Every structure is written in structure tokens, then in C-alpha cells.
Amino acid sequence: MSFRLRAARPADIEPLYEMAKLTGGGFTNLPADRDALGAKLARAEDAFTRDDDELGDDLFVLVLENVETGQVRGTCQLFSQVGQRWPFYSYRLNTLTQHSQELGRTVRAELLSLVTDLEGSSEVGGLFLHPNERAGGLGLLLARSRYLFVAMHRARFAERILAELRGIIDDSGGSPFWDGVAGRFFGMSFQEADYFNAINGNQFIADLMPKHPVYVAMLEDEARKVIGLPHPTGRAAMRMLEKEGFAAEGYVDIFDGGPTMTARTDQVKSIRDSVPSTLSSTELDIGERALVATGTLGSFRCAYGMRELDADGNASIDERCARTLEVGPGDEIWSVAR
Structure with missing residues (x-):
């Protein structure tokens, strides 16, 4: 069988919806909602048909197609600039060092600070491969095709590029990180917040999230130990990103605590080469x-x-x-x- 990546079309909504139902949650860029997916495809169609070759606020959706059958078996996305429609929030993990001369003691505390440092970056995301096709290097084809797209349309993308990896989700579909941090302030389960974010954006985070840093030591063990860890199914994706030159630099997702990887766009290996x-x-x-x-x-x-x-x-x-x-x-x- 032969597979190729191509630009998504409005007619692809049904296979995308069927794949979205298989994600198991925590997959903001591929919500199991026809209206939201239809809006994504409409936005992508606008991006694919925009004439001026410059940086804008674009979403490009690609699909993996079986050439013999015409079936859509995977998808991936590119955002030309995040944070243009609403703020792009991350937690930044940093360290505060304090010293008491009287006690002769130095204390280092890890903090989670709510930031918008990554606004204006491009993003690769929304990658999903149908479970029946996870062989033959198709995941690699999905992932790296995005970098060829960027190289071929370089003027439409920013100087920095990021990729968010899904964090740890438990067997019931909950997030230990959400329960230990943001969930305390919102009165919403992770699934409810994640779905709301996928459909409506994350402005509600700006409205309700406390702006003061969170001391990691004050979190419960279940939340603390998953900070910056990818979901087990995302470990291979993390290794692929590292091979491309992406690095985890202390940014984590505000919902599930998964790592956000970043790179200089022109230094991504598949773009550079x-x-x-x-x-x-x-x-x-x-x-x-x-x-x-x-x-x-x-x-x-x-x-x-x-x-x-x-x-x-x-x-x-x-x-x-x-x-x-x-x-x-x-x-x-x-x-x-x-």
C-alpha cells in the first residue's frame, strides 16, 4: 500500500471525527466535535487559499491518505503563529534560591509561573495516526512531512517553533496535574476543561487562573511527579522531536503538565537539510x-x-x-x- 500526506479538505470531516473519538482525551487539537472540526477545516481552507506569502494567523491541516483506497488514516496540523486569537499560556518551571546567613542554609524552591513567553511561535501539533496503521514508519511520515511543508512555505512561519506533548492521563481519563493545580480553582474535571478548551479556547484560564507562582513542593505527590512527563504513548514522539533539534526548556502544558518542546525553526533538522x-x-x-x-x-x-x-x-x-x-x-x- 502507498500512503501520502495531502492538504485536508472539508470533505475529510467524517474520518477526522472518527479518529478524534479514538484519542482518549487530552488532545485539544483534535476534538471529537463535528462543529469544531468543521471550523478547523474551514480555517485551514482559508490558509491554503491565502495569496499573500507572509506570516499570518494560519492553521494548516494535513491528512494521511491511502492512495489505493482513498481512506484517511491519520492527520497532523501546523499553526503559523500561536497566541493571536487568545493568549497562549504555559507554565514555566523555574527555581527560586534563597539563603539565610544566620542559619547557614540555602533553600531552592521550584515554581510554576503562568507565562505567555511562547506567543508568536509556530506550532506543530494535532498528530494522530489510526491505531491500525501504526507500522511501516507512517508516524514518522506524518511528523516529518510538516517540516517539509514549513521549508517549502518558509515565509509563512515564525522564527521559533514549538510542539506540545500530551501529559500523563490516568485510566479514568483524568489528569493528576490538573487535579493538583488548576482544577482546584475551576470546579471542573480535566475532561470538562479540556473539551471546553478544544471548542472555545483557553480565555477562561486568563479569567480564573491565579497569576501568582505555584510552589511545586506544596503540590500533592501525584501532581508533582508528572510535571514535564509525556504520556507513555508520546515517548516515541518526544524522541523524534529531540532528533529534530527540539528541546524541553521548562515549559509545560497548563492542563496536563506535559512538556512543551521548542526549537529555532531554521535549525530543525528536517527543515535545515x-x-x-x-x-x-x-x-x-x-x-x-x-x-x-x-x-x-x-x-x-x-x-x-x-x-x-x-x-x-x-x-x-x-x-x-x-x-x-x-x-x-x-x-x-x-x-x-x-
């Missing part, structure tokens, strides 16, 4: 394994293939990849080593 080429041949038998992409905005497509580059800016790819991407000699492609 991607190259544009003119396609010279689609009959390559043996070559370097790569991710190959083509198209602009709404016509974007990305798939696995083999490539061979020459010194003149030309590239050869294998016939299967060319068929999956619907490209031929003379077309422009972008590629990065797998």
Missing part, C-alpha cells in the same frame, strides 16, 4: 531513502521514496513515489533523507 530540486527522472531503481514532497499550499503532497541528487539541482526518484505524488520530469520537488 531539505533541498529543492527539479525532477529529471522517475525511473530510479536504487537510491537514498527519503521523504519527497511537491505542490504548493492546497496542492501539497508528501510521501516516502528513493532519491538521487546531482550537482546541478536535479533529482531522480523511483516510479512508485512518482505515481503516489503524481509528478513527472520537470516538476519541482523537495526532499530530505529519511
